[in-house]
Amino acid sequence: MANNETLLIIEQLSKSFGKLIAVDGISFHIRRGSCVGLLGPNGAGKTTTVEMLEGIKQPSGGTILYKGNPLDADFRQEAGIMFQSTALPDFITAYETLKMFRDLYPRSIPIEQLVEACSLQEFLDRDAKRLSGGQRQRLLLAIALINDPEIVFLDEPTTGLDPQARRNFWKLIREIGERGKTVVLTTHYMEEAYELCDEILIMDHGKIIAEGTPDSLLAKHFNDVVVQLPADDLPEHFDARDMDIFRANGSVEIVTSDVNAAIEMLMSNHVSLKRLKVRQRTLEDLFLELTGKELRDES
Amino acid sequence: MSPKRLLAVFIARNKEFLRDRSALAWNILFPVLIVGGFAIAFSGESMDVYKVALYQDKGSEQVAGQEFLNTEYIQFIETDDLDHEITNVERHQVDMLLDRNTQRYWVNTTSPKGYMLERVLKGTIGNSFKRQEVTGGEIRYVDWLLPGVIGMNMMFSALFGVGYVLVRYRKNGVLKRLKATPLSAVEFLTAQVASRMLLIMAVVVVVYFGTDIFVDFAMFGSYFNLFLIFALGAISLVSLGLLIASRTASEEFAGGMLNVISWPMMFLSGVWFSLEGTAPWVQKLALIFPLTHVTSAARAIMIDGASLSQLSGHIIALLAMTAVFLLLGAVTFKWE
Numbered sequence: 001m002a003n004n005e006t007l008l009i010i011e012q013l014s015k016s017f018g019k020l021i022a023v024d025g026i027s028f029h030i031r032r033g034s035c036v037g038l039l040g041p042n043g044a045g046k047t048t049t050v051e052m053l054e055g056i057k058q059p060s061g062g063t064i065l066y067k068g069n070p071l072d073a074d075f076r077q078e079a080g081i082m083f084q085s086t087a088l089p090d091f092i093t094a095y096e097t098l099k100m101f102r103d104l105y106p107r108s109i110p111i112e113q114l115v116e117a118c119s120l121q122e123f124l125d126r127d128a129k130r131l132s133g134g135q136r137q138r139l140l141l142a143i144a145l146i147n148d149p150e151i152v153f154l155d156e157p158t159t160g161l162d163p164q165a166r167r168n169f170w171k172l173i174r175e176i177g178e179r180g181k182t183v184v185l186t187t188h189y190m191e192e193a194y195e196l197c198d199e200i201l202i203m204d205h206g207k208i209i210a211e212g213t214p215d216s217l218l219a220k221h222f223n224d225v226v227v228q229l230p231a232d233d234l235p236e237h238f239d240a241r242d243m244d245i246f247r248a249n250g251s252v253e254i255v256t257s258d259v260n261a262a263i264e265m266l267m268s269n270h271v272s273l274k275r276l277k278v279r280q281r282t283l284e285d286l287f288l289e290l291t292g293k294e295l296r297d298e299s
Numbered sequence: 300m301s302p303k304r305l306l307a308v309f310i311a312r313n314k315e316f317l318r319d320r321s322a323l324a325w326n327i328l329f330p331v332l333i334v335g336g337f338a339i340a341f342s343g344e345s346m347d348v349y350k351v352a353l354y355q356d357k358g359s360e361q362v363a364g365q366e367f368l369n370t371e372y373i374q375f376i377e378t379d380d381l382d383h384e385i386t387n388v389e390r391h392q393v394d395m396l397l398d399r400n401t402q403r404y405w406v407n408t409t410s411p412k413g414y415m416l417e418r419v420l421k422g423t424i425g426n427s428f429k430r431q432e433v434t435g436g437e438i439r440y441v442d443w444l445l446p447g448v449i450g451m452n453m454m455f456s457a458l459f460g461v462g463y464v465l466v467r468y469r470k471n472g473v474l475k476r477l478k479a480t481p482l483s484a485v486e487f488l489t490a491q492v493a494s495r496m497l498l499i500m501a502v503v504v505v506v507y508f509g510t511d512i513f514v515d516f517a518m519f520g521s522y523f524n525l526f527l528i529f530a531l532g533a534i535s536l537v538s539l540g541l542l543i544a545s546r547t548a549s550e551e552f553a554g555g556m557l558n559v560i561s562w563p564m565m566f567l568s569g570v571w572f573s574l575e576g577t578a579p580w581v582q583k584l585a586l587i588f589p590l591t592h593v594t595s596a597a598r599a600i601m602i603d604g605a606s607l608s609q610l611s612g613h614i615i616a617l618l619a620m621t622a623v624f625l626l627l628g629a630v631t632f633k634w635e
Contacts, residue, residue: 054479055479056475056478056479073481076479076480076481077481079479081476081479083472083475083476083479085471085472086471086472086473086475086476087468087471087472087473088473089311089312089315089468089473090315090319091314091315091316091318091319092311092314092315092318096311096314097311099307100307100308100310100311101480102307103303103304103306103307104304104307104308104477104480104481104482105480105481106481143476147480
């Protein structure tokens with residue numbers, strides 16, 4: 001049974017399009033005030049899942065309960081939505097767009113407050129089609145927040161943004177969380193999930209293949225680290241002493257739970273350690289391990 | 300139905316259209332250029348044929364004015380409808396009307412040809428016929444064409460303006476975003492219809508009076524009736540645009556559909572030429588197009604001064620089409 005802290009209960013949710021099963025009987029809970037990240041490669045079922053939670057797509061099976069009730073008109077008032085790719089009407093300024101969306105809701109927060117919260121000041125009078133990628137996403141976020149929602153759905157909010165704009169956007173999302181809102185986020189940037197989410201669901205082929213807090217997921221799946229060297233620094237053939245060696249993007253990675261042994265192995269092969277790096281395993285590695293796919297693999 | 304939500308979408312849509320300068324300019328310039336072009340093309344007088352209508356009892360041996368009838372280079376046309384022929388004199392369709400029964404003649408005081416004929420008449424038979432004056436401008440091709448061109452412009456604006464915009468919004472996700480708000484489909488569609496109606500009717504008024512300054516159209520009916528007919532036509536065409544765009548997210552498909560509907564409609568609804576000479580089945584077929592009813596009714600008002608009751612058939616047809624298109628469009632509408 002749901003306790004007071006559980007906002008959304010998802011049971012056996014599924015969605016198929018003809019023969020294709022996009023979402024395959026997934027179940028999870030979303031706690032009030034948490035930030036939940038849905039991670040997965042393209043086609044994993046993230047967007048379909050989120051759009052069912054938003055009430056935009058009808059599930060083929062299973063139930064979604066919001067505060068114990070099926071999704072209804074009240075939910076629409078309490079949900080803020082930012083779709084993956086939304087155009088805005090042409091020839092309308094950012095401010096006018098906000099005004100239009102404000103008038104569509106019975107209850108809304110003052111536009112000035114949103115302008116402040118989403119840093120829209122510099123382009124309020126600009127035509128929506130003249131906005132940069134980051135500005136557009138900020139405006140779309142403001143639209144998602146205009147009805148003062150309790151739960152905010154963000155579907156790949158930072159895809160296509162440059163690293164600077166992405167980091168600025170993370171700050172905005174964090175502030176939403178600080179105001180006590182529940183955030184459901186899909187992304188294929190591991191770093192984003194790690195930075196923002198309290199809870200992560202990793203999806204592939206319509207199923208949840210791992211879930212937990214970012215750190216617990218890493219601790220559960222990895223007890224090793226990665227020793228990294230530029231490929232140029234290693235001879236073509238050397239004695240690897242049964243260690244796992246991976247070559248990728250001009251570097252060589254040795255995955256090991258014993259760093260000392262790895263370094264000893266390298267020294268015995270007369271490899272220079274000047275450019276050696278040791279890093280912790282990341283969600284990216286976890287993802288690769290679980291799905292065998294690169295996260296940003298566009299295929 | 301929430302007026303606040305409806306108004307929000309209506310206002311945004313109006314701004315969008317008004318700021319899209321190229322589309323707006325095209326909407327106004329296109330009909331002005333066509334009307335202007337035809338006004339200039341048909342302004343030169345062609346053959347100088349003098350036409351006189353003759354009214355007399357059938358079979359009677361009228362001799363009155365016989366000497367005038369012997370004049371060469373005048374085409375005499377016998378008629379048995381005096382009132383109709385007076386109207387023709389008013390519109391310069393004939394240059395003079397001669398009633399041999401009552402020994403009267405009609406000339407149009409603004410017609411140079413009428414003036415010349417009057418001099419000939421007096422020169423041949425003196426003052427035995429009594430002068431009747433009428434006034435009125437010529438009915439030119441451009442007068443006949445204007446209602447058709449306005450209707451056609453309205454059709455393109457309604458079908459493509461509503462159809463394409465909806466399909467584009469569906470394709471790029473604007474509709475999906477609106478669906479996620481409390482806005483209902485009926486509110487959204489009503490706002491689209493209202494916005495497009497406002498703009499079409501504004502363009503109709505601007506184009507009509509704008510070209511009237513230069514071309515000085517014949518207008519024998521009521522401006523109110525004319526406005527009403529154009530408004531009914533506009534709403535039926537806007538509804539048709541909604542129906543075509545109610546489901547598809549493919550601009551290519553919608554474009555194809557719009558062309559398939561608009562081009563036959565333009566040629567078969569008598570915009571450019573009268574359907575009177577065409578096969579009866581063509582004339583029957585043309586009645587399925589809203590534009591046929593708009594063009595015919597507007598011409599009847601402008602050229603014949605028809606009243607609304609005389610046009611009830613067209614009005615009922617336009618209302619019925621609007622109801623069917625709107626209903627089907629609303630029922631089949633999809634946000635995504």
